[in-house]
Amino acid sequence: ETGVTQTPRHLVMGMTNKKSLKCEQHLGHNAMYWYKQSAKKPLELMFVYNFKEQTENNSVPSRFSPECPNSSHLFLHLHTLQPEDSALYLCASSQEGSGHSPLHFGNGTRLTVT
Amino acid sequence: GENVEQHPSTLSVQEGDSAVIKCTYSDSASNYFPWYKQELGKRPQLIIDIRSNVGEKKDQRIAVTLNKTAKHFSLHITETQPEDSAVYFCAASKGYNTDKLIFGTGTRLQVFP
Secondary structure, three states: OOOEEEEOOEEEEOOOOEEEEEEEEOOOOOEEEEEEEOOOOOOEEEEEEEOOEEEEEOOOOOOEEEEEEEOOEEEEEEEOOOHHHOEEEEEEEEOOOOOOOOOEEOOOEEEEEO | OOOEEEEOOEEEEEOOOOEEEEEEEOOOOOOEEEEEEEOOOOOOEEEEEEEOOOOEEEEOOEEEEEEOOOOEEEEEEOOOOHHHOEEEEEEEEOOOOHHHOEEOOOEEEEEEO
């Protein structure tokens, strides 16, 4: 299934680097999400974009900066990260506006901050 | 806000046995309860969901039950197979959008042949 694609699959970066994660959905959905998945923790919602407008920002540190140029693309810009930011970052999309819609996840980017 | 607790964190069963995973939620206004399966190295995928207007839903070997009074819901897998081995996440939300989903911590299910 190639509905939601994320690049890169793996990323190693130093604390002073700047990098970006990319997500693209080919499902025609109108909402996109960034989730953080850490070991033994629930999936944590970071950002939500609905019709390209950011609707949720769950107290995420400013070193994470999302960008949604259109309803098919979503970026997560990273700068001056901390080692505890190492995790799997999952992008997802859904079709909102007519009741609950399943989240379609990408394969994630495994981020390691050294 | 909503809080979802999931038990057990790990579960090992013999092939052919049944497996049950339980979740409790705190917000009585929650009305949507999906379950996601994440195989090793793969993305989470929706396997079944239930809305608050029904008490049980089945899809082949998988069923979900909901007890609104007690605020808990469970995933039941019958006749387990090795390919059922994965991490299972429950979630809960209220309203009409998916952007308010709160996930449980996950259950690692291992099915031994």
